[in-house]
Amino acid sequence: MNHALFGSVAALAQPLTLAGLALRNRIAMAPMTRERAPEGVPTNEMADYYARRAEGGVALIVTEGAAPNEEGRFGRNVPRLYGADALAGWGRVVRRVHEGGAKIFAQIWHVGAFTPSMVGMEDTLAFERLSPSGLAAPGRAYGRGMTASEIARTIDDYARAARAARDVGFDGIEIHAAHGYLPDQFFWAETNHRQDGYGGDLPQRSRFAVEIATACKAMAGDDFPVMFRLSQWKQHDYSARVADSPEQLADWLTPLVRAGVDGFHVSTRRFWEPAFPGYELSPAAWVRRLTGKPVIAVGSVMLNTDFKAHDGKLHGTLIPESLQRVSDGIEQGEFDMIALGRALLANPNLAHCVLSGDVAGLRDYDRSFLDSLI
Numbered sequence: 001m002n003h004a005l006f007g008s009v010a011a012l013a014q015p016l017t018l019a020g021l022a023l024r025n026r027i028a029m030a031p032m033t034r035e036r037a038p039e040g041v042p043t044n045e046m047a048d049y050y051a052r053r054a055e056g057g058v059a060l061i062v063t064e065g066a067a068p069n070e071e072g073r074f075g076r077n078v079p080r081l082y083g084a085d086a087l088a089g090w091g092r093v094v095r096r097v098h099e100g101g102a103k104i105f106a107q108i109w110h111v112g113a114f115t116p117s118m119v120g121m122e123d124t125l126a127f128e129r130l131s132p133s134g135l136a137a138p139g140r141a142y143g144r145g146m147t148a149s150e151i152a153r154t155i156d157d158y159a160r161a162a163r164a165a166r167d168v169g170f171d172g173i174e175i176h177a178a179h180g181y182l183p184d185q186f187f188w189a190e191t192n193h194r195q196d197g198y199g200g201d202l203p204q205r206s207r208f209a210v211e212i213a214t215a216c217k218a219m220a221g222d223d224f225p226v227m228f229r230l231s232q233w234k235q236h237d238y239s240a241r242v243a244d245s246p247e248q249l250a251d252w253l254t255p256l257v258r259a260g261v262d263g264f265h266v267s268t269r270r271f272w273e274p275a276f277p278g279y280e281l282s283p284a285a286w287v288r289r290l291t292g293k294p295v296i297a298v299g300s301v302m303l304n305t306d307f308k309a310h311d312g313k314l315h316g317t318l319i320p321e322s323l324q325r326v327s328d329g330i331e332q333g334e335f336d337m338i339a340l341g342r343a344l345l346a347n348p349n350l351a352h353c354v355l356s357g358d359v360a361g362l363r364d365y366d367r368s369f370l371d372s373l374i
């Protein structure tokens with residue numbers, strides 16, 4: 001243990017109020033798909049897995065992505081956020097997390113045209129996949145473009161999922177609008193060629209997400225927190241960009257703020273890197289500056305490899321000293337909270353260890369940790 005290193009991470013221990021919700025510190029668990037919910041029903045094993053992170057001291061858990069409807073599912077073992085069986089399973093997860101002292105947001109994840117086939121796996125759900133323009137990626141046709149009534153029904157499905165989340169006790173929701181999935185397929189001009197008011201310039205391409213936010217607020221209640229997870233990068237293209245400048249980022253996000261979005265979870269592969277050439281600010285810092293909303297930053301926190309490393313590295317060495325940069329970011333108002341993915345998979349008790357300065361027992365991340373729900 002080296003207290004000298006951790007004397008200055010006090011910012012991480014500060015409580016935070018996010019959309020009226022009291023969080024005990026600044027450490028969140030990032031959403032991570034585990035595909036361990038048979039036919040979409042969360043299990044007691046999943047409840048144990050999330051409870052371990054809550055008991056381990058995180059303030060907020062964002063669940064793995066859960067589907068709002070049938071055709072939004074990535075695969076059979078991704079949890080659903082609809083249907084009595086799945087909702088009962090989530091109720092058990094929520095109770096255990098609350099007993100552990102943490103808050104929990106359900107992440108709502110609709111894949112659109114981005115199906116397992118995009119990552120070389122079979123699309124075992126034989127639905128016709130829906131997206132803005134029938135494109136999973138530029139030049140890669142899959143499924144078909146949505147009709148206006150399918151857009152309306154899908155938005156309604158998000159809103160119902162938000163309401164269901166509230167009813168089973170979740171503290172809020174996070175709309176997964178990042179990484180090339182459905183809302184991001186609308187955001188990105190390369191996958192959105194619509195000419196009906198859901199496509200066009202950035203504010204028009206934001207319209208689908210805006211209507212989701214509005215509908216979720218209307219159905220789940222204005223006081224029920226709605227976060228948005230955004231990224232420039234796509235699962236299939238790390239250099240992709242929705243916004244090329246701070247002005248475009250403002251065009252993208254301002255309509256979402258007006259719709260009542262309570263905060264943003266800015267997904268990057270390395271949280272400290274600048275967002276735009278010629279400026280030093282990170283994407284999270286830009287989003288916070290432009291929206292005035294609470295922001296969660298994420299990406300390679302405490303780790304020396306990013307989770308989509310091109311060289312195929314499966315191991316991440318834990319670097320506790322790097323938390324200094326996180327603490328400075330909070331102190332300097334770049335972001336309000338930090339989310340960790342792989343470091344928390346490896347170390348359920350990470351938050352307690354970090355906040356007490358006792359990091360000697362923390363272990364590196366290894367991909368083999370994905371083989372079971374440890």
Ligand SMILES: Cc1cc2nc3c(=O)[nH]c(=O)nc-3n(C[C@H](O)[C@H](O)[C@H](O)COP(=O)(O)O)c2cc1C
Nearest residue numbers: 030031032033064065298299300301307340341342
């Ligand atoms: C196994 C795994 C599953 C993931 N699933 C999701 C997901 O369901 N939704 C999402 O928004 N991000 C997902 N991500 C991305 C993480 O939330 C996070 O942004 C990423 O791992 C970077 O954080 P890290 O460097 O601390 O691991 C996943 C990451 C991993 C490693």
